[in-house]
Amino acid sequence: QVHLQESGPRLVRPSETLSLTCTVSGGSIGTYYWNWIRQSPGKGLEWIGYFYYTGSTKYNPSLNSRVSISLDMPNNQFSLKLTSATAADTATYYCARRIVDGPGGIDHFDYWGPGILVTVSS
Amino acid sequence: DIQMTQSPSSVSASVGDRITITCRATQNIDRWLAWYQQQPGKAPKLLIYGASNLQSGVPSRFSGSGSGTDFTLTINSLHPEDFADYYCQQAHSFPLTFGQGTRLEIK
Numbered sequence: 001q002v003h004l005q006e007s008g009p010r011l012v013r014p015s016e017t018l019s020l021t022c023t024v025s026g027g028s029i030g031t032y033y034w035n036w037i038r039q040s041p042g043k044g045l046e047w048i049g050y051f052y053y054t055g056s057t058k059y060n061p062s063l064n065s066r067v068s069i070s071l072d073m074p075n076n077q078f079s080l081k082l083t084s085a086t087a088a089d090t091a092t093y094y095c096a097r098r099i100v101d102g103p104g105g106i107d108h109f110d111y112w113g114p115g116i117l118v119t120v121s122s
Numbered sequence: 123d124i125q126m127t128q129s130p131s132s133v134s135a136s137v138g139d140r141i142t143i144t145c146r147a148t149q150n151i152d153r154w155l156a157w158y159q160q161q162p163g164k165a166p167k168l169l170i171y172g173a174s175n176l177q178s179g180v181p182s183r184f185s186g187s188g189s190g191t192d193f194t195l196t197i198n199s200l201h202p203e204d205f206a207d208y209y210c211q212q213a214h215s216f217p218l219t220f221g222q223g224t225r226l227e228i229k
Binding site: 044045046047058060061062094096105106107108109110112113114115 | 153158177219222
């Protein structure tokens with residue numbers, strides 16, 4: 001059974017960088033798409049982006065200039081960095097695995113971490 | 123971006139009832155649609171993928187249908203643990219987007 005767990009600071013000062021790590025257990029990070037998704041009361045669920053084990057990334061254009069996702073394969077972790085944080089970035093952040101099999105019509109998030117609430121405030 | 127609109131935003135029902143939630147996309151997404159259930163304080167849980175495929179371990183009272191722009195999630199014979207929030211999500215094109223959610227409440 002695959003498990004994901006988010007970790008990182010729960011309080012970030014405005015203008016600083018929000019940094020989170022997702023630790024994956026029960027399976028290799030060397031396959032699949034590894035995603036970050038956030039949820040705030042005002043904006044619902046928002047997909048942030050992914051890192052694919054081959055090294056490709058894709059980000060939501062609404063955050064594109066501020067976000068980066070990276071993989072740490074030896075430790076089976078992937079990380080999110082969101083620069084210049086503002087109060088609007090206050091949300092629960094989820095890491096999630098996305099499974100894709102185009103010919104099979106498969107593309108969805110099948111495993112999620114429990115989430116971590118990050119507050120941006122001075 | 124493809125916008126996903128769910129209706130209703132909230133619905134009240136009783137244990138044993140059958141309910142339907144709809145999700146509409148602003149453009150054709152074929153069958154690239156998933157449904158998730160979210161309990162309070164928990165992460166979303168995958169229910170349906172590819173518009174109508176039941177995720178392993180999900181009870182058969184859940185079903186999905188639709189293609190193109192209009193989709194439905196149906197729950198037959200509601201159980202107490204089904205009262206939660208439900209979200210649709212399109213996987214046709216980037217950025218991946220979710221519906222605003224439907225809250226299923228006990229009447």
